[in-house]
Amino acid sequence: MSLSPDDLDAIWLTLRLATTVTLLLLILATPIAWWLAKTDSWLKVPIGALVALPLVLPPTVLGFYLLVLMGPNGSIGEFTKALGLGTLPFTFSGLVIASMIYSLPFVVQPIQNAIQSIGDRPIEVAATLGAGPVDRFFSVVLPLAKPGFVTATILGxxxxxxxxxxxxxxxxxxxxxxRVVSIQIYDHVEALQYGNAHFLAAIMLGFSFIVLLGLYGFQRKRSGEGLHYGR
Amino acid sequence: MVDEPSDIEQQIINARFQLMLTNKINGSFALDVEFSVPSEGVTAIFGESGSGKTTLLRCIAGLQKSNPAFLSFNGEVWQDRAIFKATHRRSIGYVFQEPSLFEHLTVMGNLSYAIKRASNKLNNTFYSQVIDVMGINDLLGQGTNQLSGGEKQRVAIARALLLQPKLLLMDEPLASLDVKRKLEILPYLEKLRASFGIPVFYVTHSVDEIMRLADRVIILEAGKLVNQGNVSELFSNINFPVQSRDDIGIVLDCNILEVDEQWQLMKVAFNGGQLWLPKRRDELSNSQCRLRILASDISVTLEAQRDTSILNQLPAEVIETVPEETWATTLLKVKTGDTILLARITNKSLSQLALSSGKKVWIQVKSAAIIR
Incomplete structure (x- = not known):
């Protein structure tokens, strides 16, 4: 038993999707995490809750609303059609956007916690040493919050x-x-191809275990920093 | 509102800050301060905790927004109604209360952080001087978590100096250290004062630190400036609010006139007379020193004494008698030359010598501590 070309396509697509989503999310989530960590605004609580929503919402609910919104009659759909992009559902781009929303809390929260645990002091110190805002972010915040960013990347x-x-x-x-790996497994099972399903499922199981092993090992080494999921 | 300085070249710091902070734990706090000090030497900002010392320092640094506010340094406006120079654009060095080194960098990395961002290119002589005065040459290669609290604070001070700021702000740099470490760092601060001609604002609640380091003091109480002046003037004021009974005394800035090697004495002159004192270390004639004379170390006689072991007798005039109610004693304010001294005598002596304002007396100074 080996991987069929379709299986390989699914694995490749999954990796491409996860990489794209993670990179885009790190760029999008950092300012959100910064704002949530620093603001005193009353909006902090509702925005924080909104960001965390995918943690508790069934994916089908989120997917349903996105399908409606991004469909030909939805507001996002109308907008993308007007831009000449067509509609997003059933495309890779649509999948990227949906995945970004779904994985947002897993990236925002570790970064937010890391920024909060640094506190204001190192940033003030950097300012008194002549560092402007961008300089402060790259020379102080990023290195000190690195464990949070690593955790966010792995989890995302x-x-x-x-x-x-x-x-x-x-x-x-x-x-x-x-057609990502999880869908491919579902299709195999529907077609009663249990052997193929086993093979892909085992790969997913191994992958997930190794990722979590790596994450917990990293957190243990840096105990006290970042965020401790699952503990 | 402080008038904008007319002379651009004047060496003065003008400041005015007004702000209200509200905090769930401490309630609200208002700062309302206006002052003008020469931009040289050490200006201590003194007050109890919660009096707004640190907030004032943060306003000067631009770390705390204040409105309305005015701040000018040697004629250069850092803040007014229309201008707010951000912290990183103000030529300041800031030493925080707790040692605030960057943990992700080594000691050298922390120093380089400042050197890279300094307004002027670093000159090697200056660099060696800073490293030398702060005594951190042996620490350069170490990680920051290997250092003691005192060492960290010395590195933090060196880091602030290497930025070559025009103004150094220090927020109780000794407060987070234990007594032993404090005594370890104070000499470095004294050297800093003597070696670099940089004006310093020094926040503290320690009278001892003020006497050893400061030239002038700004006293805050509940966010308001209640008193301001030279250290020697303030300490001659009986009402100076911070002295405990045993510590009441005055501070004198003196010139060393001559050093007598035979008897290990030195003669100092102040604004009102001369004193002989035991020399303490390698004092040089023509240098400055600061003395502290406690009220309990001055006694009063009506005639000049002969055959006394006390070296220092000065003619003086009683200015005021202040009874100390809880004890059977009275504080005498006596004037010699332009200087006011304080003497503590018993009420019995007061009555027997019939002392009152205007009476001519002789004072005997039993001892004086050289504090700087």
Missing amino acids: FAHTVGEFGIVLMIGGSIPKET
Whole structure:
């Protein structure tokens, strides 16, 4: 038993999706995390709750709303059509956007916690040493919050690899476009190809275990820093 | 509102800050301070905790927003209604209360952080001087968590100096250290004062630190400036609010006139007379020193004494008698030359010598501590 070309396509697509989503999320989540860590605004609580929503919401609910919004009659759909981009559901781009929303809390929260645990003092010290805001971020915040960023990267990537419901709702099962590993396993099972399903499922199991092993090992080494998921 | 300085070249710091802080734990706090001090030497900002010392220092640094506010340094406006120079654009060095080294950098990395961002290129002589005065040459290669609290604070001071700021702000740099470490760092601060001609604002609640380091003091109480003046003037004031009974005395800035090697004595002159004192270390004639004379170390006689072991007798005039109610004693304010001294005598002596304002007396100074 070995991987079929379809299986390999699914694995490749999954890796491409997870990498794209993680990179985009790090760029998007950092300012959100910064704002949540620093603000005194009353908006902090509602925005924080909004960011955390995907933690508790069934992926199908999120996927359903996105499907409606991004569909030809939804507001986002109208907008993307007006831009000449067509509609997003059942495309790789649509999947990237949905995955970003779904994995957002897993990236925002570790970064937010890391920034909070640094406190204001090192940033003030840097300012008194002549460092401007951008300089302060790269010379002080980033190195001190590194454990948070590493945790965020690992969790964002792993969580995107592991999603299913939202892909099913918004992506369907289009080879090389939206058929990721979890969908491929589902398709194998539906077709009663248990052998193929076993093989892919075992790979996912091994991957997930190794990722968490690496993450916990990293957190243990840096105990007291970043965030401790699952403990 | 402080008038904008007319002379651009004047060496003066003008400041005015007004702000209200509200905090769930401490309630609200208002700072309302206006002052003008020469931009040289050490200006201590003194007060109890919660009096707004640190807030004032943070305003000067631009770390705390204040409105309305005015701040000018040697004629250069750092803050007014329209201008707010951000902290990183103010030519300041800041030493925080607790040692605040960057933990992700080594000692050398911390120093380089400042050197890279300094307004002027570093000159090697200056660098060696800073390292030398702060005594941190042996620490350069170490990580910051290997250092003791005192060592960290010395590195933090060196880091602030290497930025080559025009103004150094120090927020109780000794407060987080135990007594032994304090005594270890004070000499470095004294050397800093003597070696670099940089004006310093020094926040403290320690009278001892003020006497050893400061030239002038700004006293804050509940966010308001209640008194301001030269150290020697303030300590001659009986009402100076911070002295305990045993510590009441005055501070004199003196010139060393001559050093007598035979008897290990030195003669100092102050604004009102001369005193002989045991020399303490390698004092040089023509240098400055600061003395502290406690009220309990001055006694009063009506006639000049002969055959006394006390070296120092000065003619003086009683200015005021202040009874100390809880004890059977009275504080005498006596004037010699332009200087006011304080003497503590028993109420019995007061009555027997019939002392009152205007009476001419002789004072005997039993001892004086050289504090700087």
